[in-house]
Amino acid sequence: MRLNLCKIFIVKLVHFLRQNWLRFAVSITFLICIWPNRYAPHYPYIASDEILDELIERTTPNVTQQFAGKLSCDYNNVISENQFMYREPYISTLLDGSDIRLGGEWMPSTCAPKYSTAVIVVYRQREKQLDAFLTYIHNFLRKQLIHYRIFVIEQYDQKPFNRAMLFNIGFVYASQFDFPCLILHDVDLMPMNLGNLYVCTRKPRHMCSSLDKFRFNLLYHGLFGGVVSMETKVYQFINGMSNKFSGWGGEDDDFYERLQAKKIDICRFGPDHSQYTMLKHNQEAPSENRIAFLSNGSLRYNTDGLNSLEYKEKEVKLHKLFTHVLAIT
Template sequence: MILKIYQTNYHVADLAPRIALFLLIFYWIMPWRFASHYDFLNRKEIVNELVEQVTSNISMQRMAPCDYTDILADNANTYRPQYRDHVLRGEEILQGGEYFPEECSARYSTAIIVPYRKREEQLHAFLIYMHNYLRQQRIHYRIFLVEQYDQKPFNRAKLFNIGSIIAAELEFPCLILHDVDLLPMNLGQLYACTQKPRHMCSALDIFRFTLPYRGLFGGVVAIRTQQYRFINGMSNMFEGWGGEDDDFFNRLYSYKIDICRFEPTYSKYTMIRHKPEKKNEDRLELLRNGYKRFLTDGLNSLVYKEKERRMHSLFTHILVET
């Protein structure tokens, strides 16, 4: 009898790691772990929420305005090999990674700001795909790559601040703050600004195309230049991975600025595989005290040194020391 009890206990103990693994997997895949519901703009609402605003060189064009009805209605799947292999019709892209359609007058001018350091493979894939993708949207856009040149911990938010200043100098009314490892999968996610700041990648493949939590506001974000200035940009204090997006969301909330999202079928993104960044060990403390610095930590406290600005065929390169 004692032997039987011992054997039973032994088998249970042996199964414990497997049971724990099963429970972990069960927790990970269950839908209730994610934000089960969040407000979003459906297709009929999107057009009315988009802000038609362009730079002066586009506003001077005397062509019929571009139409976007078919793009929004079809919401075509664009994550296909023909758009990922090489740049199609590269002669259409102006020096500095700028483009505007020639057959009609674009209604939207957008600066796409990409913070960067030592991600050559991802950058290559990003530039090929995004130029093939964006030109199908019939918008005016320019890609700004803001590269951190020093050996300090990577400061993503600060690079966004720098890019926003340069984009504003060139009259871009809309900013899209874009990680280099994220690619949109459907054409209906127009790279233009809405009345409210927009979280664009709310259906990300690594989260099973489900939003992890309602306050998530990172990865790819669209915000009007004047709104970004109004809230004093992002914090310059977050060095290393994590925290700056939540601080950004808190900053908007403190100014009573709501965010919006397109419906999930328009918001699908895929993430290019990469090594995880080193976490910012001070991020939780910075988040807790962030509200104390909203007025003093941001665009008005930004200090950096621009080492070089160069116009490449696919992007405008801003090399900086932070």
Template sequence: MYIRIYQRKYHLIEITTKFTCALALIYICLPHRFASHYNYLSLKQIENALVSQVTHNITLQHLDECSYGDILAENRYMYRAQYREEILRSEEILSGGEYYPEKCRARFSTAIIVPYRQREEQLHSFLIYMHNYLRHQRIHYRIFLIEQYDQKPFNRAKLFNIGSNIAAEYGFPCLIFSDVDLLPLNLGSLYVCTQLPRHMCSALDMWRFNLPYTGLFGGVVSIRTEQFRVVNGMSNLYEGWGGEDDDFYERLQARNIDICRFSPELSEFTMLRHKPEEKNENRVALLRAGVLRHKMDGLNSLMYDEKERRIHNLKSDIGYDLSKVQNQENLKYPDDSKQLNCVHRLDLFDC
């Protein structure tokens, strides 16, 4: 009797263990089953939302316009070894990491801005894959590597601000801010601008293809140059990891500028392995006061020294020293009464 009961308990434990292991295996191997839901543009809405703007040199081409509907509809999986290991048809890429299709006239000109410091392995992988990937999208693009030379904590947002100014020198109407360790998996994630700023990597493998929260606006984002200037760019004060993306989102909200996303299937990205950046211990305090600084902290308060510009086959590399002092004490806030009135208003810039 005792032996039978013991055997039953043993079998129950064995079954429970196997069932738990099976669930864990499903969770590990099939993360898409658990993907969160969020509002996104349908294929028809995407085509209507795309902003057709190009640089002057592209307008001079006498070719039929390129089409993009088939790229979105097929959404071909691209993250294959053939695209990751070597650059195919490298002769198509112009000096400075620029490309435009020759068989049709691109409808979009995009500056891809990548903040960088001492990530050689990730940069190598990024450049190879992205040039192979982007040329299949039939767009005009140029990759700008904005490199921080000094040894202060990495200031990602400030490098984006600088990159936007450089891109404006070349007349690019569309900006894509991309971390060097994020790569798109499928071709349907068009590297172009939409009417609203777009969060492009909403289905990231590191998050098990979930969107952690709807206000997330970092990693890889697209925004029109004119919109970026309207919100005074990003904050220059976030040194180290964290906070700058949320601050940027709040800037957009303060200007009543919403964001959009494509479907999870069109927004799948992978993250390359890397050593995490040092966290910004002041990020929470900076974020809490961010709404009061938007007008004074950004493109109009940039301080930096440009060290050199190098034009490579695969990229335009611009190096900067950001060690000039730039802190909250340098910013003049409105008087207290106006601060209190502005904190809870969306028309902050009219305060």
């Protein structure tokens, strides 16, 4: 009897789909592509009036000495006004770059910065995106009144792109300059809100939780890619990122699980302080072994990362807007 009922149901379902396939397809498209709540738009975040209390005030030793006794910069207005920056002329023109030091370093001259940040950008064969990023990010960051330096880590060889390994390499060079805070940054993401301070919080922070590609919704609560900030000592404590993920995908989920394994939670700012736009680009080929590496990641956290990093330095060059590290993976 039950078997007959199942058969009847299946026959009727097939008949319905054949007769109403267009309406059904439109409905599914609406649910997947249009419905604004299809993702996880609600998530715990640091309220704007609490952001300053969550920031870690720490600079490199040379900045601490250079600005000793000077009045500290005020960040209240930067956060509260939260100026929308992704517009002309900030997008297309580098505004008065004379104060940017060789290697892509900048610090305010009128007040003592409370924060020093190394922005690590991983990259290969996206010249137009890199040019657009460097122009905009310098216009953006100088308005935040922080001390920062841009490191561009380029994969020189033609092996599948290894994003995570390049971040590990970036850690090595940023550490040489004693930066206490790291921003791990994809070259195709542009911050839109000035109140999204490029500094470290008490917990590692997922900075791009409101991305236009996903209609400014958080895709899933464990997402920890695109742009993240983390204390240098925390990055070292968790052994950095895996060196195994060659090709697109998986490395940021593995990164998140490393933090969870060490019982380290992440945080976010609210959507109005976390908006990013993504530049158009061709996606890298998927990592063939990403599922397998994710499934056994816990077995490798202590042996696969900074302590197993192997690469060859092809060249290190100081450009006007960035420190360029050319690496063979």
